[in-house]
Amino acid sequence: MKVASHPQTTEGRILEVAAELFDERGYRGTTMRELASGVGVKAASLYNHFPSKQAILVRICLDGMREFYDGVLVRLQEIHDLRERMRQLIIWQVEAETRSPYATRISDEQLDALNPQSRRELIDLRDSFERILDNLLNEGKAQEIWHVPHVRVLCQGIIGICKVNPWYKTDGPLTPLQIGEMYAAFILKALAVGDPVLEQGSERA
Amino acid sequence: MKVASHPQTTEGRILEVAAELFDERGYRGTTMRELASGVGVKAASLYNHFPSKQAILVRICLDGMREFYDGVLVRLQEIHDLRERMRQLIIWQVEAETRSPYATRISDEQLDALNPQSRRELIDLRDSFERILDNLLNEGKAQEIWHVPHVRVLCQGIIGICKVNPWYKTDGPLTPLQIGEMYAAFILKALAVGDPVLEQGSERA
DNA sequence: CATTCAAGCTAACGGGTGTTAGTCTAGTAG
DNA sequence: CTACTAGACTAACACCCGTTAGCTTGAATG
Numbered sequence: 001m002k003v004a005s006h007p008q009t010t011e012g013r014i015l016e017v018a019a020e021l022f023d024e025r026g027y028r029g030t031t032m033r034e035l036a037s038g039v040g041v042k043a044a045s046l047y048n049h050f051p052s053k054q055a056i057l058v059r060i061c062l063d064g065m066r067e068f069y070d071g072v073l074v075r076l077q078e079i080h081d082l083r084e085r086m087r088q089l090i091i092w093q094v095e096a097e098t099r100s101p102y103a104t105r106i107s108d109e110q111l112d113a114l115n116p117q118s119r120r121e122l123i124d125l126r127d128s129f130e131r132i133l134d135n136l137l138n139e140g141k142a143q144e145i146w147h148v149p150h151v152r153v154l155c156q157g158i159i160g161i162c163k164v165n166p167w168y169k170t171d172g173p174l175t176p177l178q179i180g181e182m183y184a185a186f187i188l189k190a191l192a193v194g195d196p197v198l199e200q201g202s203e204r205a
Numbered sequence: 206m207k208v209a210s211h212p213q214t215t216e217g218r219i220l221e222v223a224a225e226l227f228d229e230r231g232y233r234g235t236t237m238r239e240l241a242s243g244v245g246v247k248a249a250s251l252y253n254h255f256p257s258k259q260a261i262l263v264r265i266c267l268d269g270m271r272e273f274y275d276g277v278l279v280r281l282q283e284i285h286d287l288r289e290r291m292r293q294l295i296i297w298q299v300e301a302e303t304r305s306p307y308a309t310r311i312s313d314e315q316l317d318a319l320n321p322q323s324r325r326e327l328i329d330l331r332d333s334f335e336r337i338l339d340n341l342l343n344e345g346k347a348q349e350i351w352h353v354p355h356v357r358v359l360c361q362g363i364i365g366i367c368k369v370n371p372w373y374k375t376d377g378p379l380t381p382l383q384i385g386e387m388y389a390a391f392i393l394k395a396l397a398v399g400d401p402v403l404e405q406g407s408e409r410a
Numbered sequence: 411c412a413t414t415c416a417a418g419c420t421a422a423c424g425g426g427t428g429t430t431a432g433t434c435t436a437g438t439a440g
Numbered sequence: 441c442t443a444c445t446a447g448a449c450t451a452a453c454a455c456c457c458g459t460t461a462g463c464t465t466g467a468a469t470g
Contacts, residue, residue, distance in 0.1 A: 010447080026314035028233040032428060041448075044430080048447050053428065108371070109231035109314070149387055153379060156372050157388055160365045166313070167361050174358060182354055183362055190395035215417080237458060246418075249460080253417050258458065 011049045013039050018056050019064075019100060023165075027057055027113050057110065058118045064100045065125045071096070072129060082140050083188055089133060090187060091180030093162035098176040130155060146191040158187055216254045218244050224265050224305065228370075232262055232318050262315065263323045269305045270330045276301070277334060287345050288393055294338060295392060296385030298367035303381040335360060351396040363392055 017038040021030040032053055036043040050056050075088050106126065111119055133155045140146030148154055161183050168176070222243040226235040237258055241248040255261050280297050284290050311331065316324055338360045345351030353359055366388050373381070 024313060025317065026231055026233060026312075028231060029314055029318075031426080033426090042450080043428085044450080045448055047429070107231075107312070108229060109234055112230065113234075149390075150379065153384055153387060154391070156369065157366045157391065160368050161362045163365050163368075164361065174355065179358055182358060185354075186359070186362065186395045190391045194394075236456080238456090247420080248458085249420080250418055252459070 010039065010041070014046060014049055014056065015060060015063075019060050022057065022060065022110070027110050054113065054115065057113060058115070061106060061110065061114070061122055062118060062125075065106075065122055067100070068096045069125050069129055072132060076132070082136060082143070082145065085136055086140075086188060086191075087181075087184040089136065090158065090162060090184040091177065093159070094164055094180035094183060095176045097163060097165045098168050098170075130159070133158065140191065145193060147193050148191070161187065215244065215246070219251060219254055219261065220265060220268075223261050224269075227262065227265065227315070231312075232315050259318065259320065262318060263320070266311060266315065266319070266327055267323060267330075270311075270327055272305070273301045274330050274334055277337065281337070287341065287348070287350065290341055291345075291393060291396075292386075292389040294341065295363065295367060295389040296382065298364070299369055299385035299388060300381045302368060302370045303373050335364070338363065345396065350398060352398050353396070366392070 014035070018030070018035055021035055021038065032043045032046055035056075036046055039046075046056075050059070072089065072092055075092050076085055079085050079088060106122060111122070114122065134151055137146065137148050137151045137154060141148040141151070162180075164176075164179060168179075174182070219240070223235070223240055226240055226243065237248045237251055240261075241251055244251075251261075255264070277294065277297055280293050281290055284293060311327060316327070319327065339356055342351065342353050342356045342359060346353040346356070367385075369381075369384060373384075379387070
């Protein structure tokens, strides 16, 4: 649940607690007094560290999203096999969801609580990530190793699978890595150009 | 976006507008004055139709969820082929998402805004639906027509794909039915017990 | 025509919200 | 030892929220 891993400073604790509360009760459902109480401080003291409630949201969302996106780039560099790239992409998404859900799952509710500039930056980052996935699907389609009826819709479907935060529990039977591997295998099998007999499809080229 | 399709009465319009606003801005992010304005009425007049803001949320969530769940039962009765049952289940989910997103997608934020009784009923309905999907997966596993490494996690993944509301646009290139069919084909292919060579899996029985 | 009542309205209340002003204190630099 | 400052605190402000009380109106009923 941590975001920037500065749990020793007060600023770090604020970000940590805020990320958790925003995730549980929503941005508007969390009051500065609750947040302060969670940090072990009075509400007014929060303003020694952040100029506004919205600024806290911005920090959490943007830091989380940047960390997520940079991590993708690092993770994918030097991997050239398309299947392995897809596998890593999926695992990374699931792991990010269980670490800092604010990264990949920006609800509309949070989006319109942001100022226009931050919102734009956030959307751009998200789009950049989706473009990576789109490109991957397009390449696999071009090389005819994957069956991709509609890139955009499939991209959204894959992202949808990876949003495990609403139901994931830390004490569950599977680790995030195991879940990610399972989904990766599932998706890769669905994508694979296989026995045409199996494709009793409802798509027409 | 409509919920109970009584758009002629004021009560119906309130439900209609509220469902849309709650979906866009969240329950707490929507004020009674905004809602009233959307209906074309003053805030106090809403209380001629509902005793409280929460009562409106309850109506929308429970009605939507009951309609969704009853629809599943109707849709699946008399279909006995497992693959076709799964297909219908997925299509129905996608269509429900584009019709009244409050049915299948109850966020935690909305859940803890409900009174305990309604929350319980809502969770029970959701669990009942998930049990249908679980059972379906279990049957397919038992009959050895599907490869199901972990029922619960796979169930959540399938549900995740179907949550199309955050990105679905009415003027998009595909209809909800087309999207549902695509996802159904995708999932059925991933589930199918196929060529073992393709299953370069990371699961160990 | 008189009565009733559903359903709109205005005005306001009590409480909670994000935020600010100003104060106090403990640790640090010179 | 003194001066300074970061960072906590108390008190309060201005505003917005859900909700209520009480009034008005216009259509339906007898």
